[in-house]
Structure formats: C-alpha cells, structure tokens
Amino acid sequence: MNPPALLRMTAPLRENFDIPYHDLGPRTDTPRVACVAGIHGDEVNGTFVLSRLAAFLHGVAAGKHADHELRQRILIVPAVNVLGLNLRNRRWPFDGTDINRMFPGYDAGETTQRIAHAVLETTRPAAYRVDVHSSNLDFEELPQVRLYAPSDAERTTARTFGLPAVIERPMNKIFTTTIAAAWREAGGQNFIIQAGQAGVLQPWHCERLFRALVVFLTRIDVLHGPPLAVEDDEVHYFGVEQTVPLISSDAGFFVSRHPVGRWLQTGEVIGQVYDGFHGELRTEIHTPVAGMLSGIRRQPLLFEGDLVARVQSRHAVPSGIDTYLHGKGQ
Amino acid sequence: MRIDQNSILTLQLPYRERLHLRRAVFDGGSGPRVAVVAGIHGDELEGLYVCHRIAGWLEQLRTVRPDGLRGCVELYPALNPLGIDTLQRFVPMFDEDLNRNFPGHAEGLLPQRIADAAMRALDGAALVIDIHASNIYLREIPQVRIAEEFAERLVPLARGMNLDVIWLHGALTVLEATIAHSLNARGVPCLVVEMGVGMRITPAFSEQLLVGILRVWQSLGVLAPDIDLPACTHTPLLADHTNVYYLNAETSGMFVPQVEHWISVRRGERLGTIVSPLEGAILSEVRSPVDGILFTLREYPIVYEGSLMARIMESRPGARRTA
Numbered sequence: 250m251n252p253p254a255l256l257r258m259t260a261p262l263r264e265n266f267d268i269p270y271h272d273l274g275p276r277t278d279t280p281r282v283a284c285v286a287g288i289h290g291d292e293v294n295g296t297f298v299l300s301r302l303a304a305f306l307h308g309v310a311a312g313k314h315a316d317h318e319l320r321q322r323i324l325i326v327p328a329v330n331v332l333g334l335n336l337r338n339r340r341w342p343f344d345g346t347d348i349n350r351m352f353p354g355y356d357a358g359e360t361t362q363r364i365a366h367a368v369l370e371t372t373r374p375a376a377y378r379v380d381v382h383s384s385n386l387d388f389e390e391l392p393q394v395r396l397y398a399p400s401d402a403e404r405t406t407a408r409t410f411g412l413p414a415v416i417e418r419p420m421n422k423i424f425t426t427t428i429a430a431a432w433r434e435a436g437g438q439n440f441i442i443q444a445g446q447a448g449v450l451q452p453w454h455c456e457r458l459f460r461a462l463v464v465f466l467t468r469i470d471v472l473h474g475p476p477l478a479v480e481d482d483e484v485h486y487f488g489v490e491q492t493v494p495l496i497s498s499d500a501g502f503f504v505s506r507h508p509v510g511r512w513l514q515t516g517e518v519i520g521q522v523y524d525g526f527h528g529e530l531r532t533e534i535h536t537p538v539a540g541m542l543s544g545i546r547r548q549p550l551l552f553e554g555d556l557v558a559r560v561q562s563r564h565a566v567p568s569g570i571d572t573y574l575h576g577k578g579q
Numbered sequence: 580m581r582i583d584q585n586s587i588l589t590l591q592l593p594y595r596e597r598l599h600l601r602r603a604v605f606d607g608g609s610g611p612r613v614a615v616v617a618g619i620h621g622d623e624l625e626g627l628y629v630c631h632r633i634a635g636w637l638e639q640l641r642t643v644r645p646d647g648l649r650g651c652v653e654l655y656p657a658l659n660p661l662g663i664d665t666l667q668r669f670v671p672m673f674d675e676d677l678n679r680n681f682p683g684h685a686e687g688l689l690p691q692r693i694a695d696a697a698m699r700a701l702d703g704a705a706l707v708i709d710i711h712a713s714n715i716y717l718r719e720i721p722q723v724r725i726a727e728e729f730a731e732r733l734v735p736l737a738r739g740m741n742l743d744v745i746w747l748h749g750a751l752t753v754l755e756a757t758i759a760h761s762l763n764a765r766g767v768p769c770l771v772v773e774m775g776v777g778m779r780i781t782p783a784f785s786e787q788l789l790v791g792i793l794r795v796w797q798s799l800g801v802l803a804p805d806i807d808l809p810a811c812t813h814t815p816l817l818a819d820h821t822n823v824y825y826l827n828a829e830t831s832g833m834f835v836p837q838v839e840h841w842i843s844v845r846r847g848e849r850l851g852t853i854v855s856p857l858e859g860a861i862l863s864e865v866r867s868p869v870d871g872i873l874f875t876l877r878e879y880p881i882v883y884e885g886s887l888m889a890r891i892m893e894s895r896p897g898a899r900r901t902a
Contacts, residue, residue, distance in 0.1 A: 258831070258883070258884045259830050259831040259832075259883075259884055260831050260883065261831045261832055261833070261881050261882065261883065262855075262856065262857070339674065343881075343883055344714075344716065344886075345668065345669075350679075357827060357885075358825075358827065358885060359827065359885045359886065359887060360884060360885035360886060361885075362885065363884070363885045385674075423679055423680075423756055496686060499591070500590075500591035500592055500593050501593060501594075502593065525593060525594040525595070526594065526595050550593040550594070550672075551593055552590065552591070552592060552593060552672065552688075552689055553590045553591035553592075554590065554687070554688060554689060554692055555688060555689075556688060
C-alpha cells in the first residue's frame, strides 16, 4: 500500500512526485508527535534516522517487538525536499529556494510555499514536533537539541532526548520564516535537533540520534517498552550566553583532529591554519574558554572571518556575534 | 569634481587572492551624499549597467560643467562581487542570500561583513537607490518597491524616479534583513528598484531610470539646479495588496506567453498556455482574472505547479498609464 502523502504534484517532464510520510499508531487519534527531516536535501543523517525509526515503529505496530507497544499516533516525514535529496541539493533544485525560509507557506503560492504549507498543515495538530537537521556541508555538529526562545516546558522536555547537549540559541531575524518559527505560532512543544554534517552519513551520530528519539517517544508515552541501551552521557544544558564562537582572522587551510563532544581546557589548540601556497603554519586557533566542543569546521578552505568551531562554556560568556553566525545551519 | 575608486572591505580568500568590495566616488562638494547599490544578487545585472551610465554621465559632466556636481555620488555596482564574477545569485561558498544578512556584523561571516561594511559606508546618505533585476525567471517593468511603514517618506521620492509602478508592500518580517529595511530603519532613505530580468541587461530600462535618478538627485541638491536634464517620460501607477493579482501555474510544463509585457489586459483574456513537450494538447490556459496591466511576465518557460507566471495590477478609475 502506498504511504500517505502530504502533497502530490506534477513535474514538468519527469514523473509526478509526492512527499510521503509515515502515519503510525491509532489513526483515529490526533497525532501526538510529528518528526520531520530533509527540509534541506543534503542533510542525510536525519532522513536516514527517521526512515529507520519508521521501520522500527512499523515493526512494533506489527507485533515484531513483543516488548514494545505503540500507544499514540506519530507522523514521520523522512524527507520534505524529495527532489533535493535525490539530487543532493540543499535547496529546492528548480529555483534554488531554501524551503526552510518559506514558512508558513501558502497553498496557492509558489511551489515551495505550497510545500511549506502542506508540511505545516500536516504537522500542526501534533502536540510535540521535532525537526532534524545536519548543519551544512562545512560544519559538523554534536548531536544536540537546539532551542530558540523556548518555554519552560520545552526546556524540561529537551533533556528527555538524552542527547549530550541542549543548547539555547538567540533568535535571528532570518529564522522568522523557518518551520520552527511557524510551529511556535501553532503552540505545543517544538524541538530542533542538529546532528552531524550535511552531505555525509555518519553512523555514530545516526545511532545516537535514533536512540534519542526512541527514548523521547518512550518518555512522552507514545511508545511503551524497555529503554534501549543508552550511553551514560550526562545531558548538559547550555543557556543562550554559553556558546562561544571561534572565528579565524586568517584564511587558508584549516586542519583539526578534534571530535565533536570533546571537553576542552582554556587555551587548548582547536586547529591550525596553513598557507595553501607556501605550506607554512599561519596560526593556531585556541579556545579562550574551557568547555564542550559542540561544533567544528570540516571544510578546510577557510575565508578570513570564517567560523571554525563553537565551544559551550559552563559559564555565561556574552557574545553579540553569536546571533549572526548560524543563518545557514538550520 | 574629484573621482576616486576605493574598497570598503577587503578580505583574504583561502588561497592567495583577496576580495575587494569596490566603489566609485564622485565628489563635487559639500552638498548631499547619495549612493546607488547594485549586484547584491550575483545574477542581477541591470544595476551594474545603470552604474556604468551614471559614471559616464558624471565623467561627461566634469568635462562640460565641472561645478555641476554639488554633492557626492557613490556607486557600489557589485556588493556581491564573487557572485557577479561567477554567475551565482547568492554569496559563493556561503550559499547565503546577501540581502537577508543586513545589517550584518563586522566580525561575522563574509555575507555579514559585506552587509556591515555597506551599512557603515552608506550611513548618513541623503538617498540610497538599491537596484535589483528580478531573477532569471520573471521580467519586471521598472518599479519601486516600498514597505508601507516607510511610505510617507519614500513615496514622494519614488514619484520622481521616472518609473512605471510604485508597489507598496505590507510588513513581512523577513524583509527586516534586507539592506533597504535596515537603512530605512536607521533613517537613511533607501528606494528599492526592480526592473528587467536576471542575467540580462535592458538598456531602455536603464536609460529610463537614469533620467529619474538624475532628476531626483537634482531635487535633493546633489546636482546644480540649472543643469538641463531630460524630462520624465513615465508616471508611476500605485500598486498594493488590494490591486495586485498573482498568476501561479496550475500544473507543470512549459509556459508560453501570448502577450507582450506591460500591456493592458481584459478579464478572461488568454495570456498564455502551459503545454507539454510530450504531447500536442494544452495542459492549462492562463487567463487574466481582472482588467488591468500586466507588469510581471515570466521569461523562463519551464514551470512547476505554483510557479509564478505573471502579475497583473487591476485597473483603478483614474489610473494612468505611462505618459
């Protein structure tokens, strides 16, 4: 049986296309949770994990996991930007539109406005909504829950995913047209998850994200059953002024061997910048604060002024620049 | 008149090269300072040609009337120079729409640094004109777009620009991150001009706008009052959310227009068709929903469901066409 689709459309020459989703649990109930990924076609971690989650939950619903029970309805959209995913394109490939800048959308508007509208209408009834991202092609993010001007309930629930970091970020004018902003208008509890890097599939991040979603579904009583094996990671909560962005004042080749999630000491070297012609070391980049490395640049070609890493401090470190440094990551 | 070229921002690229954000400055004295900005989107070239025409006009003025420039004119033809040089709408490598990064930040990423440098350079200007050229899909009649919150100050200036349409827009939060909104919010009047189509220049539109720009500058005291300028030949119609109709594609295929751009159309008139290259049948007829003027027309034929094909401004009693 074909899965339900939140939108069906014609295409100029190829086959007609749709945006399918999984509708699991008691169909007569209002959806308790909606999970979305692949708004950006190059962020494959989220799409892969949501497809694996759907497979697991279909198995639960079919009685293949006798110790689990699916108690409430859940909607899963593994990929919103279907054509972008197939063509490894972050944006809507036809006109270069970023679908996550088109919300709340409009059902009689441009193609991507129609897509945004359909996604919003399908997910709006859910009490909990989760949007999974994987940064961009340049940057790797530690699996984390991102919160933007959250409610107290969202702060509390964010910890239940069991991911190593919950990070509050300042609102940005650009974000007013994201799905997160549209969901906020709709009420409920809403979460952005960042995990890994666009353009690649990172199994270790995917496994962690899969477990986090199962734990989350269990704790909000959508899924009943024994908890999956969970690492003993402590959840670290970082407020809006506990993110320290590290900017390079030099251009060149950036090299770092640090994995995300590592705890750093004040002054520790994060990476080096080399001159791409002479090969000489131009500078070493040090963290000015101790903290957790929540994200690091993986694309080596560095412009002057590029972001190379973010460190989460245990203490408030006000930084006006942080607001401006994450337009592309969501 | 002193003519100079300099950079408002330089920035090191990964391998040896440096980016220079260049401007041309024509300094004629203590009168008002005005600026033209173009090339925020790397695929929009109409404004670059307008800058060339202004530069040529001012260079000629220096020859025939050295004291004719009373103020200062600054031309910023390519705020997104990497995009212009590589035919990319957004800032290359950053994949960012520069016009969603204002007012920017001096310590931000490249798009934010460009935005910050531009905001600093334009601070205090008596008027900034930000020229856009639609995109590669749609052809626009020369028009000024103004956010309603700034209409009182900007509409009188826009009326003198020798353009065909003044389009008032309601508040859309995303526009807060544009150069125009950022400048206007800081008290620097900024008019957004849209005309032509992406990746092309339309010299006739440029000449039309050139006349308007010079006349507005003269009214501001940038140019000597006795310089004989060509008369305005276009009177703008006023568009807003009450009289603009969008024609979005009902199905996907090839849009084939059957009318010319910027003509009067009647309600029910067929403007074009959507066809399939695989069959001879017409998939969809595109008809005007109102009596009005076709001021946006699709240039790029392939459409998806929802693609914009045309905009029509409904006729209002007493509304006048181009003079």
